Amino acid sequence: MSTAEAMTMSTAVPMQMEVGIERLRLRNPFRISGYTFTEVPVAVVTVESERGRGRGEAAGVYYLKDTPEGIVETLERHRSIIESGITRQQLLELLPPGGARNALDCALWDLEAKHVGVPVWRLAGVDIVAPCVTTFTLSADGPPAVVSAAEALPHAKALKLKLDGDLQMDKERVRAVRRLRPDAWIGVDANQGYSLEKLKAIMPSFVEAGVKLLEQPLPRGREADLEGFKSPIPLAADESVQGLADVRGLRGRFQVVNIKLDKCGGLTEALAMAREARRLGMQVMVGNMVGTSLAMAPAFVVAQLCDYVDLDGPVFLAEDRHPSITYQDGSVYCASNVWGDVK
Template sequence: MPVELELHNEPLPLAAPFRIAGHVFEAMPATVATLRDGRHVGRGEAAGVYYNDDRPETMLATLEALRPRIEAGLDRGALRALLPAGGARNALDCALWELESQRSGLPVWRLAGLDGVRPLLTTFTVGADDPATMAERAAAYTQARALKLKLTGEPDLDAARVRAVRARCPEAWIGVDANQGYDAATLPRLLPALVAAGVSLLEQPCARGREDELDGIARAVPIAADESILDLAELEARHRHFDVVNIKLDKCGGLTEGLLMARRARALGKRVMVGNMAGTSLAAAPAFVLGQYCDVVDLDGPIFLAQDRSPSVRYEDGRIVCGDEVWGPGAPG
């Protein structure tokens, strides 16, 4: 069925600068794709993948160039063949899911094969800073039951960060994210501190493309792939290096690919994680559907924005809650 495509970019400034290894973010701009058929609406939001130079300006141009093909009508399978993994496909794929949801009157989660959805325990992320500041920020998440700490690849300083947060938050589940900051020489210096602090997950310690550096590392803490595994093809090629796969819709190109990855990761004996790129509730809502299949959930992105959308996801007792009014049959047109 033909549709009308609307495209625009939004700046999405953060409430405060956010630091990870090698980057400081002050905004997380996104592309929003909207499909209309005269009665129903489908929307998708994507921030892209910054380390692949996949940015809103290029995503918008990619989708604009395909406007005639998109407006003629296509399904998610055709889209998966038409565009590579990345933000442009994510925005359009999610818009197609919501459009189908509104046309059918069924929630997206039911279309995705679920019998229902539940609130999901989510991590709350603490950006890299000095140990005392990180401990204060972690403790300020008064409802948090799970924390994710950003590290910078400095073993002694990162160890101090982890110890400081654990001292302030003795009961919390803690994972750490190195964002490619380590290598085979430095990582063994960090691991004893993670074990001593009861850290449950180490995300992306080494650089994308250098996964072999992990082969000789003792798995004192389960290791998750983020930047190393973008889509289903890379899952097949690189899964042996990792215990957990972090699926992000911006990386893999949408909920369609994300669900395929989650099922395949399970078949390969891996644990599954869902993450986000600090988008609004419109980006968190499709990831919430994927999160129903996941062991670890990191969907705190909207809390870092200066302003979220309305209606929005909610955070209650350390969990993310997303109703059909945010994205799906009950969402505003």
């Protein structure tokens, strides 16, 4: 079977589905604007048929109240339809973007790879997979703690600082890390913490510190405030872009689209988003909501199409799955045996 044929497979077969919740312990509390996390619960979906067995993991979207409990409830509500046989295209029509669709979509990709004997990345139309430089995220703690965290990542080539909307503290965080790592690529994530006025006020300090990317400066719903704003640093939409339908509306406001599978509902839509963003002249980023290697592996496929990669989720966990993705010399790599293999 050719890759083109595999990508357009539409045959559905009966399957059995297992759904459960796992609670992932974090090594340390993780802070962003408005939230502190000590653990990350995720939903894990397994589907099995005569074709083989496929798995998917999703954390949901916390700020939309899309929880693992809700993911399980949604999938259980549609169990009879799913188990009677469903394709990825049919899934797009059955469920809205979000964690439930993500977990099941990724499980279906994994199952399909085993059925056709082609790794997922080939099914996705990716010619080759290679290590990608990934950002390593620093929690929005006080500057001394942020510097300590950065010191623990000497091999990181790219660092992303979480900010909390306190302009003075945010300036100090960025300056402190830049002093420590004059060689590193630095991006910042405001997590919706600024108004346009605050953004204009702090921008010169970001430029001075050599910040290369600024994620989601304004609250979701305030995208129009960026009309006509000429940012000297590329702005990436995160909360402002949930799925494919949102991409077109970002033009003229953001320069980068941050794709997360939990937001858009899986690898199928993530690939479509990446290609649409490219068509519209925007850059592409892939991120994560934190999770194990099982959640990062499908996003690693998307990473092959991206300008920016933020797939450091497992480094925050007390324990990851095995086999797992690997981090070396500031890059992330996911072998096919982690997920999406033909076996």
